[in-house]
Amino acid sequence: MSTPPDSLDSLEARLARVAQSLDGAAEQYAHKRSPSTVAAGSPRATRIRRMTGIASIAGIAAAVLLVGSIVRDQRRKDDAGVVAMSGVGANPSTFPFVGQLTIPVENHGTPSQMYTFIDGTAKVDATERITIESAIDVDIDQDGIQELALLMQRWADTPEQAAPSDAPYGSTVAIYKRVGSSLKLHTSMEGSVDRIDGLGTRSGGLVIARQVEGKPTVAAISESIIRDAVLDWAAPNRTLTVSELSTLDKSPREIRFRLRTTSGLIIADLGKRAGWFRAEAGQMLHIDATSVPTGTTRTVTIRRRGAPAEDAPLATAALPGPMQFSLPTDDEYEVLVGEGDSRVTFELAIDQPGTVSTVTTALYAPTVPASVPLAEIPTPSIVSGASTISSPDSLADSSVG
Amino acid sequence: MSADSEALRATRSRIPRPATNSRAAAFTEFVASEGIRLRKVLTARYGVETGGDIYAETLAWAWQNWDKLDDMTNPVGYLYRVAQSSARPHRRWMKRNAFPANIPERWHLDEDPSLFDSLRSLPDGQRVAVLMVHGHKWTYSEVAEVLDCSVAAVTNHVHRGLAALRQLLEAEEL
Numbered sequence: 087m088s089t090p091p092d093s094l095d096s097l098e099a100r101l102a103r104v105a106q107s108l109d110g111a112a113e114q115y116a117h118k119r120s121p122s123t124v125a126a127g128s129p130r131a132t133r134i135r136r137m138t139g140i141a142s143i144a145g146i147a148a149a150v151l152l153v154g155s156i157v158r159d160q161r162r163k164d165d166a167g168v169v170a171m172s173g174v175g176a177n178p179s180t181f182p183f184v185g186q187l188t189i190p191v192e193n194h195g196t197p198s199q200m201y202t203f204i205d206g207t208a209k210v211d212a213t214e215r216i217t218i219e220s221a222i223d224v225d226i227d228q229d230g231i232q233e234l235a236l237l238m239q240r241w242a243d244t245p246e247q248a249a250p251s252d253a254p255y256g257s258t259v260a261i262y263k264r265v266g267s268s269l270k271l272h273t274s275m276e277g278s279v280d281r282i283d284g285l286g287t288r289s290g291g292l293v294i295a296r297q298v299e300g301k302p303t304v305a306a307i308s309e310s311i312i313r314d315a316v317l318d319w320a321a322p323n324r325t326l327t328v329s330e331l332s333t334l335d336k337s338p339r340e341i342r343f344r345l346r347t348t349s350g351l352i353i354a355d356l357g358k359r360a361g362w363f364r365a366e367a368g369q370m371l372h373i374d375a376t377s378v379p380t381g382t383t384r385t386v387t388i389r390r391r392g393a394p395a396e397d398a399p400l401a402t403a404a405l406p407g408p409m410q411f412s413l414p415t416d417d418e419y420e421v422l423v424g425e426g427d428s429r430v431t432f433e434l435a436i437d438q439p440g441t442v443s444t445v446t447t448a449l450y451a452p453t454v455p456a457s458v459p460l461a462e463i464p465t466p467s468i469v470s471g472a473s474t475i476s477s478p479d480s481l482a483d484s485s486v487g
Numbered sequence: 488m489s490a491d492s493e494a495l496r497a498t499r500s501r502i503p504r505p506a507t508n509s510r511a512a513a514f515t516e517f518v519a520s521e522g523i524r525l526r527k528v529l530t531a532r533y534g535v536e537t538g539g540d541i542y543a544e545t546l547a548w549a550w551q552n553w554d555k556l557d558d559m560t561n562p563v564g565y566l567y568r569v570a571q572s573s574a575r576p577h578r579r580w581m582k583r584n585a586f587p588a589n590i591p592e593r594w595h596l597d598e599d600p601s602l603f604d605s606l607r608s609l610p611d612g613q614r615v616a617v618l619m620v621h622g623h624k625w626t627y628s629e630v631a632e633v634l635d636c637s638v639a640a641v642t643n644h645v646h647r648g649l650a651a652l653r654q655l656l657e658a659e660e661l
Contacts, residue, residue, distance in 0.1 A: 101622040102622050105531070108531065109527055109623075112539055
C-alpha cells in the first residue's frame with residue numbers, strides 16, 4: 087500500500103514529535119535516578135523483582151505442599167504391610183499362624199533387591215528367590231482382623247505355647263510398606279508383645295495398637311493381597327523365584343491364601359482360576375464354598391495335572407459344595423474353576439481320611455488354562471470318593487487350637 | 488543521515504576500545520554513544536518507564552560483563568537481546584507492555600494521543616522500526632544493527648508498520 091507524500095510528511099512530522107517527546111521523557115526518567123540506582127536497577131524494577139521473588143517463594147511453597155499432599159495420598163494408597171514375627175516359623179506345625187506375606191506381584195519390585203519379608207523365616211535374596219519357611223496371609227477383612235486379634239491374644243496369653251524353644255516368641259515385629267513397586271521395611275520393634283490394646287482401620291489398612299515392653303506401639307497393616315501370584319505354600323523351606331512371578335498372566339484378578347498348618351486347611355480365593363496341588367494316595371480333598379453369589383453356581387473340576395483335555399475329569403462339583411473327594415494316587419491334581427462373572431471363595435482341605443493332618447503341598451498356578459469344556463461337566467454337588475471325616479468347620483476350629 | 492548516527496560515528500572514531508585499566512571511562516563513553524541509541528529503542532518498544540527500567544538493568548549487566556562485550560562486534564545488538572531478557576519479569580506482571588506505559592502527565596506526552604494509541608496497537612517490532620526510521624531518522628542499517636536483525640527485516644517492519652498506522656489513523660478520523 088502506498089502512502090501519499092503529503093500524508094507521509096504529515097505522519098513523519100507527527101512521528102518525529104512523538105519520538106522527541108519519548109526521548110525527552112526517557113531522559114528525564116533516567117536523570118531522576120542516581121548512578122547507584124541505575125546500577126542496581128530502578129525502584130520500580132526492584133519492586134517488581136521483590137514482588138516476583140515473593141510470588142516465586144509462595145509458588146514454590148504451594149508446589150511443595152501440593153507435591154507433599156500427592157505423595158502422602160499415594161503412600162496412603164500404596165500402603166501394604168507385612169507383619170513378620172521372627173522365630174515363630176521355626177516349627178510351623180506348632181503354631182496356627184506363623185506370619186504373613188504380601189507380595190505385590192503386579193509390580194513386584196526389583197528382583198535383585200533383597201527384601202526380608204519375614205525375619206528369619208522368609209526372604210528374597212539377591213538370586214531372586216523367595217524362601218518361605220512358612221507364612222500366612224492375614225487378610226484385611228473382618229475375619230482377618232479377628233484371626234489376627236485371636237493370634238495376638240493367644241500369643242499374649244500363652245507365649246510359652248507359641249514360642250519355639252530356640253527363639254523368643256515375638257522378639258521382632260517388622261512392618262513393611264509397599265512403596266511404589268517395592269516393599270520397604272517401615273519399622274521393626276524388638277521385644278515381646280505384651281497385649282493387644284486395640285484394633286482398627288486406618289488408611290485402608292489394619293492398625294494394631296499394642297504394648298511392646300510396656301510402650302504403646304502402633305503398627306499399621308494394610309492390604310495383603312497377592313496378585314497373580316504363584317506361591318508354593320507347601321511345607322517349610324519351599325522356594326519359588328521372583329522371575330516366575332513376573333511371567334504370570336497380568337489379568338486383573340487376585341488370589342488369597344490362608345494356610346493353617348496344624349489343620350492343613352487351605353482357603354483359596356480364586357475367582358475364575360485354576361490351580362494344582364500335590365497329594366498322596368488316600369488323602370481327602372474337601373471343597374466348600376464360602377462365598378458364591380446367591381442364586382448362582384460355579385463349577386469346580388478336579389483333574390490330573392497335565393492330563394489331555396479330552397480326558398474326563400476325576401470329579402466335579404457345583405459350588406457351593408461341600409464336596410469331598412478321595413485322591414486316588416500320589417499325583418498332582420488340577421483344580422479348575424468354571425466360568426463366571428463373580429469371584430467365589432472356597433476352601434480346599436487335604437487330609438488323611440478320618441484325621442487332621444498337615445497339608446503336604448499346594449500350588450496355585452494362575453496360568454493353568456481351564457481346559458475342560460464346561461458344558462460337558464456334570465454338576466453333582468458331591469461326587470465320588472467322598473468319605474466322612476472332619477467337617478471344614480472342625481478343621482478350622484482345630485487349626486487355631 | 489541522522490544527528491544520532493553522526494554523533495555515533497564521531498564517538499566511535501574518537502574512542503578506542505575500552506582497556507582494562509580504563510574500564511569505567513570506556514563504559515561511560517559507551518553509554519554516552521551507543522547507550523543512547525539503545526535507550527531510544529527500548530523506549531520505543533517498552534515505553535518510557537518500563538523501557539527506562541530495562542535500560543538501567545541492561546546497563547548494569549553491561550557493566551558487570553564489560554569484558555565479554557569488549558570482544559563483540561555488535562555490543563549494542565547483544566545488549567538489546569539482554570534487554571529483551573530483562574523485560575520478561577516486566578511482561579509477566581504487565582501481561583503486555585502497553586506503549587507508552589505509565590507516562591506521567593508532567594511529561595506532556597499527550598500532545599498526540601491518537602498517534603500514541605495507534606502506535607500502541609502496532610506490533611512491537613513495527614512500532615520500533617517506524618519510530619526509529621521516521622521518528623528519529625535513523626537509517627535502516629542503523630536500526631538493524633541495534634535490533635540485531637537484517638535490513639530487510641527492518642524494511643518490512645517499517646513498511647507494514649506505516650501501512651497499519653495509516654489505516655488506524657484514517658479509521659480514527661472517520
